[in-house]
Amino acid sequence: MDHLREIQTDGISNPREISRLAIDIGGSLIKLVYFSKDSSDHEDPLNDSVGVSNGVNGRLHFAKFETININDCLKFISANKLLLGGFQHQENPTNDRSFIKATGGGAYKFSDLFKEKLGISLEKEDEMDCLVTGANFLLKAVNHEAFTYLNGQKEFVQIDHNDLYPYLLVNIGSGVGMVKVDGDGKFERVSGTSVGGGTFWGLGKLLTKCQSFDELLELSHRGNNRVVDMLVGDIYGGMDYSKIGLSSTAIASSFGRAISNNNELDDYKPEDVSRSLLRMISNNIGQISYLNALRFGLKRIFFGGFFIRGQSYTMDTISVAVHFWSKGEAKAMFLRHEGFLGALGAFMSYERHSLDDLMINQSVQIPVDASCGTDTNYNPLERDLNETESMQCRVYQA
Ligand SMILES: Nc1ncnc2c1ncn2[C@@H]1O[C@H](COP(=O)(O)OP(=O)(O)OP(=O)(O)O)[C@@H](O)[C@H]1O
Numbered sequence: 581m582d583h584l585r586e587i588q589t590d591g592i593s594n595p596r597e598i599s600r601l602a603i604d605i606g607g608s609l610i611k612l613v614y615f616s617k618d619s620s621d622h623e624d625p626l627n628d629s630v631g632v633s634n635g636v637n638g639r640l641h642f643a644k645f646e647t648i649n650i651n652d653c654l655k656f657i658s659a660n661k662l663l664l665g666g667f668q669h670q671e672n673p674t675n676d677r678s679f680i681k682a683t684g685g686g687a688y689k690f691s692d693l694f695k696e697k698l699g700i701s702l703e704k705e706d707e708m709d710c711l712v713t714g715a716n717f718l719l720k721a722v723n724h725e726a727f728t729y730l731n732g733q734k735e736f737v738q739i740d741h742n743d744l745y746p747y748l749l750v751n752i753g754s755g756v757g758m759v760k761v762d763g764d765g766k767f768e769r770v771s772g773t774s775v776g777g778g779t780f781w782g783l784g785k786l787l788t789k790c791q792s793f794d795e796l797l798e799l800s801h802r803g804n805n806r807v808v809d810m811l812v813g814d815i816y817g818g819m820d821y822s823k824i825g826l827s828s829t830a831i832a833s834s835f836g837r838a839i840s841n842n843n844e845l846d847d848y849k850p851e852d853v854s855r856s857l858l859r860m861i862s863n864n865i866g867q868i869s870y871l872n873a874l875r876f877g878l879k880r881i882f883f884g885g886f887f888i889r890g891q892s893y894t895m896d897t898i899s900v901a902v903h904f905w906s907k908g909e910a911k912a913m914f915l916r917h918e919g920f921l922g923a924l925g926a927f928m929s930y931e932r933h934s935l936d937d938l939m940i941n942q943s944v945q946i947p948v949d950a951s952c953g954t955d956t957n958y959n960p961l962e963r964d965l966n967e968t969e970s971m972q973c974r975v976y977q978a
């Protein structure tokens with residue numbers, strides 16, 4: 581994970597300009613979102629479009645760490661002085677914040693550690709609240725956030741703000757949560773499954789002996805699941821079972837081929853095992869998601885969570901499952917900031933509370949031409965946004 585830390589320090593030219601950190605501590609990953617003010621920016625009373633004043637230009641930064649390496653995260657926060665209030669700190673140097681907004685189970689589990697190591701309290705925000713706030717924010721404020729992915733084709737979806745709800749939000753983290761979203765702050769967690777990203781990573785690690793999640797993903801790119809999976813054709817002598825709509829190449833039984841001979845695990849290539857596992861889990865999540873969408877008559881399903889990691893094969897499998905089971909009625913959509921929904925929601929929650937010690941009661945406006953990372957070469961169609969990035973934005977005082 582060290583490499584992540586190195587990348588993530590990029591772009592923080594002046595630590596004193598950092599302000600407003602929020603954190604989402606999940607079962608597998610810790611996600612950070614923080615704002616840094618542009619060093620050239622002066623608080624500008626002019627605001628053309630929304631009639632609020634005191635906007636501050638800056639960037640929203642995104643970073644992640646493995647939860648097992650939480651000490652790296654603490655060091656990162658400390659080294660980059662993320663706990664100092666940037667622009668409010670300059671106004672009132674004695675007024676350093678003594679808490680940060682935190683969500684996810686780790687906000688409870690690691691509360692004492694943050695107090696002990698950083699002297700900071702974690703102000704807890706409900707995980708589901710944050711997920712939904714983060715998703716709604718991204719869908720409404722960020723251009724090119726949601727996209728479909730089918731047959732290798734990525735297509736950005738234009739979100740109609742007046743026709744966004746209801747939708748199903750499926751967050752694929754360690755476990756999977758399925759939330760019916762009816763509006764801002766209006767939602768119900770309708771289902772979930774423990775077969776999620778933690779399952780892929782955990783089982784994959786045991787079966788392939790690989791050392792990192794990225795290695796497991798890398799293996800899956802090179803694998804062939806047909807070696808491990810039992811196909812309809814394997815059972816039907818190469819024929820389709822067309823009467824029930826199953827082609828000979830459809831998977832009849834994930835990992836089912838492993839029973840048909842005396843092979844041991846070592847007889848299978850790790851890449852084939854990884855690919856089969858990724859397909860099994862993605863397919864299963866796609867199917868359960870569709871069934872929940874069907875329960876509530878929802879046509880749009882947005883998938884988030886870091887299991888996805890912008891992976892073609894994962895997204896394709898989920899999309900095909902949703903398309904197949906819904907007979908084309910429901911649509912699977914993915915979010916570019918997939919794993920940061922909760923952290924963004926926690927970040928936005930500063931706004932919901934009136935805090936005397938914060939100069940800025942913020943709302944974040946992402947301009948239409950929001951740029952990510954290095955602005956010049958940014959191509960939203962090609963870029964994988966799973967590593968560190970930042971996003972130009974403007975924070976307003978309400
Ligand atoms: N570098 C990585 N290291 C470990 N897991 C990764 C990595 N990148 C992606 N993943 C996948 O993302 C999953 C975690 O996703 P996410 O951060 O959205 O959930 P979480 O908040 O940790 O989990 P939960 O919400 O269930 O507590 C992992 O289980 C794994 O499948």
Ligand SMILES: CC(C)(CO)[C@@H](O)C(=O)NCCC(=O)O
Pocket residue numbers: 606607684685707753754755756757771772773774
């Ligand atoms: C337990 C949480 C909410 C923690 O983020 C998540 O891992 C999850 O939704 N797991 C699935 C649990 C279930 O609904 O079966």
